[in-house]
Amino acid sequence: MKIARPITALIESFSKLPGIGPKSAQRLTYYLLHVPQIQLDEFADSVMNLKKNTKLCSICKNISEDDPCPICTDPMRDKSLVMVVEQPLDILAFERTHFKGVYHVLHGAINPLENIGPDELYIDDLLKRVKEQESGRVSKAWPDKALVEEIIIATNPTMEGNATAMYLDKKVKIQNAKVKISRLGMGIPTGADLEYADETTLTQALEGRREL
Amino acid sequence: MKIARPITALIESFSKLPGIGPKSAQRLTYYLLHVPQIQLDEFADSVMNLKKNTKLCSICKNISEDDPCPICTDPMRDKSLVMVVEQPLDILAFERTHFKGVYHVLHGAINPLENIGPDELYIDDLLKRVKEQESGRVSKAWPDKALVEEIIIATNPTMEGNATAMYLDKKVKIQNAKVKISRLGMGIPTGADLEYADETTLTQALEGRREL
Numbered sequence: 001m002k003i004a005r006p007i008t009a010l011i012e013s014f015s016k017l018p019g020i021g022p023k024s025a026q027r028l029t030y031y032l033l034h035v036p037q038i039q040l041d042e043f044a045d046s047v048m049n050l051k052k053n054t055k056l057c058s059i060c061k062n063i064s065e066d067d068p069c070p071i072c073t074d075p076m077r078d079k080s081l082v083m084v085v086e087q088p089l090d091i092l093a094f095e096r097t098h099f100k101g102v103y104h105v106l107h108g109a110i111n112p113l114e115n116i117g118p119d120e121l122y123i124d125d126l127l128k129r130v131k132e133q134e135s136g137r138v139s140k141a142w143p144d145k146a147l148v149e150e151i152i153i154a155t156n157p158t159m160e161g162n163a164t165a166m167y168l169d170k171k172v173k174i175q176n177a178k179v180k181i182s183r184l185g186m187g188i189p190t191g192a193d194l195e196y197a198d199e200t201t202l203t204q205a206l207e208g209r210r211e212l
Numbered sequence: 213m214k215i216a217r218p219i220t221a222l223i224e225s226f227s228k229l230p231g232i233g234p235k236s237a238q239r240l241t242y243y244l245l246h247v248p249q250i251q252l253d254e255f256a257d258s259v260m261n262l263k264k265n266t267k268l269c270s271i272c273k274n275i276s277e278d279d280p281c282p283i284c285t286d287p288m289r290d291k292s293l294v295m296v297v298e299q300p301l302d303i304l305a306f307e308r309t310h311f312k313g314v315y316h317v318l319h320g321a322i323n324p325l326e327n328i329g330p331d332e333l334y335i336d337d338l339l340k341r342v343k344e345q346e347s348g349r350v351s352k353a354w355p356d357k358a359l360v361e362e363i364i365i366a367t368n369p370t371m372e373g374n375a376t377a378m379y380l381d382k383k384v385k386i387q388n389a390k391v392k393i394s395r396l397g398m399g400i401p402t403g404a405d406l407e408y409a410d411e412t413t414l415t416q417a418l419e420g421r422r423e424l
Contacts, residue, residue: 005277006263006264006265006266006277009254009261010258013259019240026304027231027301028230032229032262032263033262033300039228040259040260040262041260044259045256046218046225047222047259048256049221050219050252051218051244051252052249053217053218054219063216063219063245065217089238
């Protein structure tokens, strides 16, 4: 049977999204057939304007409506503490904690299998942030820009994320030996069941144990 | 932290889709930030044109580019055998089998809790299909339209689907006592594990047993 082209077109578009298989794509498409046209137009507008109306913050490379982004311009944020993350989405997660420093988004992790090396990521920009301030050249545009004192590397605990963390550690220390570099603590997540924890996680939880 | 409005707008649109929670909506949105604008435009176009470029087939109420739809106009399909389904999506599933009859889409099932009664569904249109042909008024436009001889009710095996099947059975029989009405066979699905089958399914499998 020949399915109507407008339907197959949308099924195809949905199938390209991560985590949406052909069955889910069908289900979503047929669901949208019952939705008022105005809601479809709203949806289409959001998709079309997603990238048109956003830009990269020139300081931290987060995605934002303004450049620099609201976090980099917030006078209440501690500019001496920089958290390095892989993706802008990771910032959302940390913003739900009490973290009061600023961010640097790499937009990926070093992954030789997918041809993503340090040059494909915003690593140079991070080193420049450290160096600029090391040399005392505090930008006139951002007079409140403090020296970077600590970098927290919050890449994912995957092979790629760990490789990126090690690479950054080496590079930043060459640039500026005084910067303190840390990595997120590893161990058991809150609410987890010890019974199901894998041995790597348990080993890291043991190594990272803290006195009460 | 204030997230850029174009981002929150798309997250909101995705969250309205069935089976997509706030976390998945975030993930999909941030994924699309890495996608070329041309692919976003294609996606937006498919959403916008989904309903604009499709219509309901006036015979079977399936969604199609043409009216009547390709199935209703196909001379190879057996017009005397009508399969009644709840949704257009169900047709896709049956088209993967060797079913060679035609369809009738109800666009839902009777559900008093959600205020969906027989009048909200395309039930009258089904009865008209049966009646029109019973009275011998075979449409000139579709001379190959045979008398409806059998109706297979393929609503879902849920409370609503079963209620709809019983309602249809009664109504069709009042209209035309000669039409054969059947319901899809119930039992164990292929590949299932008997150990995990629920008792209703097992009871129905026993009732529906066939000689070898």
